[in-house]
Amino acid sequence: MDRALRPSRLDTLPNSPSATKLFKHWLRTFEYYLDELPQELNKLKILTNFVVPDVYEIISECLNYEAAIQALQSVYIKPSNEVYARHLLATRKQQPGESFDEYLHALKVLAKECNFKQVSAIEYRDEYIRDAFITGINSQVVRQRLLENSTISLDEIFSKARTLESAQKNAENYLQYNTSDTTVAAITKKPKQFNSNSVSNC
Numbered sequence: 001m002d003r004a005l006r007p008s009r010l011d012t013l014p015n016s017p018s019a020t021k022l023f024k025h026w027l028r029t030f031e032y033y034l035d036e037l038p039q040e041l042n043k044l045k046i047l048t049n050f051v052v053p054d055v056y057e058i059i060s061e062c063l064n065y066e067a068a069i070q071a072l073q074s075v076y077i078k079p080s081n082e083v084y085a086r087h088l089l090a091t092r093k094q095q096p097g098e099s100f101d102e103y104l105h106a107l108k109v110l111a112k113e114c115n116f117k118q119v120s121a122i123e124y125r126d127e128y129i130r131d132a133f134i135t136g137i138n139s140q141v142v143r144q145r146l147l148e149n150s151t152i153s154l155d156e157i158f159s160k161a162r163t164l165e166s167a168q169k170n171a172e173n174y175l176q177y178n179t180s181d182t183t184v185a186a187i188t189k190k191p192k193q194f195n196s197n198s199v200s201n202c
Contacts, residue, residue, distance in 0.1 A: 011052040023076035085113035126154040
């Protein structure tokens with residue numbers, strides 16, 4: 001079998017800050033690995049071989065593979081706090097030096113924990129991200145222009161924001177360039193000599 005599909009051993013403990021993310025990734029790779037093996041093999045024995053001793057303690061009393069996976073999920077995957085997650089999304093501000101692309105990505109990551117569901121889950125999620133994006137950006141000028149649109153999708157508003165951001169930066173660069181030229185011209189211009197003879201004695 002291709003060694004590229006062979007997962008690493010699960011060595012992350014449940015109290016690690018990134019335990020949930022790492023476990024989800026490990027579990028997915030492990031399941032892909034199992035799919036390539038003959039179905040008659042004992043999955044619990046294989047699982048035992050792919051966890052470190054400290055992690056094995058969690059599943060040591062499990063009698064089958066399904067129970068072992070459930071035990072691991074119960075300690076690695078913490079239930080999300082939907083209210084807090086949506087609060088984080090709604091109050092996430094654009095950080096100094098953070099581009100619109102980076103800011104939008106951060107909002108999408110936060111949105112994953114908000115449990116948006118039902119028929120229009122994706123649409124509702126995008127609307128929520130759109131509102132948070134408008135509220136959180138630093139530029140008051142861009143925000144005002146975006147709020148002029150009574151109905152606009154997330155993709156459309158992000159495209160418009162990037163266009164406005166680019167125009168704003170170009171204007172700032174143009175102003176800075178002209179200011180620099182004016183300053184150089186003022187410095188290089190020879191000052192008039194003071195003629196003491198032109199001053200009459202009182």
